Amino acid sequence: MFRVNKITVAMFVAAVFLSFEVSATPFAYISNQLDDTVSVIDTAQAKVVDTIPVTGKPAGVAVSIDGRYCYVSTPEAKGFAVVDTQTHQLLKKVLVSDGALGIAVAPNGQRIYVADWYTNSVAVVDAGSFEVIKRIPVGQSPSGLIVSSDSQWLYVANRLSNSVSKIDLNSLTVTETVAVGQHPFGLTIDSRGEKLYVANVQSDDVTVVDAARMKPIITVKVNMLPYATTLALNDSRLFVTNQDDGSVSVIDTKTYKEIALIPVGEKPEGISTHPDDRHVYVANWFDGNVSVIDGNTLKVVDTIKTGEGSRAFGQFIGK
Secondary structure, X not given: OHHHHHHHHHHHHHHHHHHHHHHOOOEEEEEEOOOOEEEEEEOOOOEEEEEEEOOOOOOEEEEOOOOOEEEEEEHHHOEEEEEEOOOXXXXXXXXXXXXXXXXXXXXXXXXXXXEEOOOOEEEEEEOOOOOEEEEEEOOOOXXXXXXXXXXXXXXXXXXXXXXXXXXXXXXXEEEEEEEOOOOEEEEEEOOOOOEEEEEEOOOOEEEEEEOOOOEEEEEEEOOOOEEEEEEEOOOOEEEEEEHHHOEEEEEEOOOOEEEEEEEOOOOEEEEEEOXXXXXXXXXXXXXXXXXXXXXXXXXXXXXXXXXXOEOOEEEOEOO
């Protein structure tokens, strides 16, 4: 009896542990703009395990820090969709504005920020009530958004103003604006909140900005039409999607030198780093798939078929 019970208990514990491991698997949420869907990738299996209908030409993606919700901007539906990451069901559609594009969620999970391309503003949305708290004027055609890890600052790429705005999230006001390259789009901030990396689409470069002082540190040349950026390997490597030559530039963040150019699919756009801090996922618009890069070897190790017009602009992988 004692032996049977021990085995039973051991099996139960193992089952619970396995269940926890499965449920804790990070998922990547890829907006397929031409399909009006979001592909859910199980990163452990390296395959799409679900496809969620999301109308309104889904574009930007932001996953809450606890991995519970995924927010997807829907420009043609004038707002964003809320996806339950446990059930993979569409929970709600939120109306915000006509030009909803870039989207970010504060690490504390309390607010969602949506860039409005047409009204040159950022909407601040309460994550509980989904009510717009305030609209903050910024530069022309705001696109990429990134929130600091302490939820104190929001950075906004103003594409047609060739600038980045810094917003104090306590006062909800712009405190500083810095000039960068031509047509900035995607943004990344390092884990310490010290350096901001800005992909400048038309000048084919990345501006590195001192986030505290809002002063440019250096401009790094990459390839054609850089769209978005992400950091990996303890912030030592910056990965940049180059839309027009189907590649990802890898920059050493200490020397600011390009150390590799990795071929991926056609028209790479969104890029995000897995919680393992090693694998980088790239959404390829024209090919309708996702390339997975090993940050150590700097090689593509997987290609995952998703949907038409895979864009995934933002932080699209859950923790």
